[in-house]
Amino acid sequence: MPIFQWLPKTTKKTLWADIVAGLTGAVIVLPQGIAFALIAGLPPEIGLYTAMIGPVIAAFFQSSYHIISGPTTAISIVVFGILSQVAEPMSQQFVEYAVILTFLAGLFQLLLGALRMGILVNFVSHAVIIGFTAGAAVLIAAKQLKNVLGISVPRGITFAEILQYIGVHLAQINYYTALIGVATFVSALLFKKFIPKLPYMLLAMIFGTLLNIWIDGTAHGVQLIDKIEAVFPEFHIPALTIDNIQILSAGAVTVGFLSLIQTISIARAIAVHSHQRIDANQEFIGQGIVHMVSSFFRCYVGAGSFTRSGVNFQAGAKSPISGIFASAFLLAILLFIAPWTAYLPTPAMGGIIILVGYNLIDFHHIKKIFHASRYETVVMVVTFATTLLFRQLEFAIYIGVVLALIFYLMRTSTPRIVLLGKDPSNNTDGYSNIKLYNLQENPLYRIARIDGSIYFGAVDHIAEKLFDLSLDEAPKYVILDLKGVNFVDVSGAEFLLHERKRWVQLGGDLYLCNLKKPVRDFLKEGGFAQEFGMTNIFKHRTEAIQYVEHLLSSQS
DSSP states (O other): OTHHHHGGGOOHHHHHHHHHHHHHHHHHHHHHHHHHHHHTTOOHHHHHHHHHHHHHHHHHHOSOSSOOEEOOHHHHHHHHHHHTTTSOTTSHHHHHHHHHHHHHHHHHHHHHHHTTOGGGGGGSOHHHHHHHHHHHHHHHHHHHHHHHHTOOOOTTOOHHHHHHHHHHTGGGOOHHHHHHHHHHHHHHHHHHHHOTTSOHHHHHHHHHHHHHHHHTGGGGTOOBOOOOOOSSOOOOOOOOOHHHHHHHHHHHHHHHHHHHHHHHHHHHHHHHHHTOOOOHHHHHHHHHHHHHHHGGGTOOOOEEOHHHHHHHHHTTOOSTHHHHHHHHHHHHHHHHHGGGGGGOBHHHHHHHHHHHHHHHOOHHHHHHHHHHOHHHHHHHHHHHHHHHHOSSTHHHHHHHHHHHHHHHHHHHTSOEEEEEEEOTTOTTTSEEEHHHHTOOOOSSEEEEEEESOBSTTTHHHHHHHHHHHHTSSSOOEEEEEOTTOOOBOHHHHHHHHHHHHHHHHTTOEEEEEOOOHHHHHHHHHTTHHHHHOGGGEESSHHHHHHHHHHHHHHHO
């Protein structure tokens, strides 16, 4: 357990730093917990339970010292997308399904961690996360327009249908509601700009509440948030029946995996600055235990929170104890503030949620992806678009991941084949790219460097390039420089055997050089090197060239 690594290092100095960081985190998460729960279609207290319970359990099992687990925006909207298809939001059935979904997602995460599958998160590209998060942010804002404008929008409709419905029913806008929603949104921006050290979201919610009281908005149709009835989370056993598991298992895998991706990404981003080593498998196990245990206290699926984790690190947290203090302070604040939540207007909360959505859009990285890679741009845009177009948000993640893998396979299946020639100006090894430096080809043999792995997807491309060489009547011998080859599979090894036989039949031969140790070991252990011919495999290119030139001179 990671706790035994950091607990002995705790001192009075680190403990005070964790207390300060915990208090800062508690003030920040109060409006977020309520907002995220509403995004997920759950009562406000469920979001606050998730913010309280998660960090306490995670402190014992997570490898990161600074990650704070709890409700997040992207996870909340996916939870809503999964559960709104089988239950009415805010209903008891919806809450029960959310608890079951949390337990199943945790079980899935724990199994992945136990099987050492932490490497899986590396297969989800950054472009997928950026595109999905931006799409979720836009969808969040669109879904909150009904609360800000006071228009009753049907649930379960797509982004385009939401805009169309609002456009048709603009005459139904409640201007009192709209005033409070817009004023809350604007005041949050102003608070953030001019007094950034204070909890601007909390101040904006207070401002929206006071504005509603001043204009007597309740008498003019302004809706209020349901009062937080229970501050202390109650112990509750999830109804893990066969039917419920069948209904929610697919969604649990999706939201569980998304939770892991978000948590690991944030943990690694902070570790760059904290210089801490992150164990992905331990984070999988930690998140799994967090969700399984917290489901017994009516919590829903969360993840590492970028805002809370970043603030936790910047506030000087030294260990996961800061998360425990944050939970304790949040509980203390709730004991005081819970009765006042009955005065919080829905449009004020809607304005805050729209701001949360806006903050989710990573304009900086979106711009970098647009300029850096055409393939990554396509992946990002397609993921963004499918997030808005599909009712089932998990499909957007699947499509983004599959598309990114397809592009990866396309790139790796066409490795570059470079012909090398003598270059007196090259002080490194005396050989350079013939086409790039306009060098003269050797009339008797060719040197070809393969920049990429030789595996089943790349065999046809490499075979085609080498076949083009055999069309030239002059060269009978080819030296393959495998310096740029990191990996060879069985298909690739079989291809090398067949290719050598083909060149022998043409009256020449094929030679290999500059093999990396993993490639050399694979060919030897599989018996491919012996079948290819150990005399045709050289450690360095110069040895292969000398051998071929000696062979040619003996034939003349």
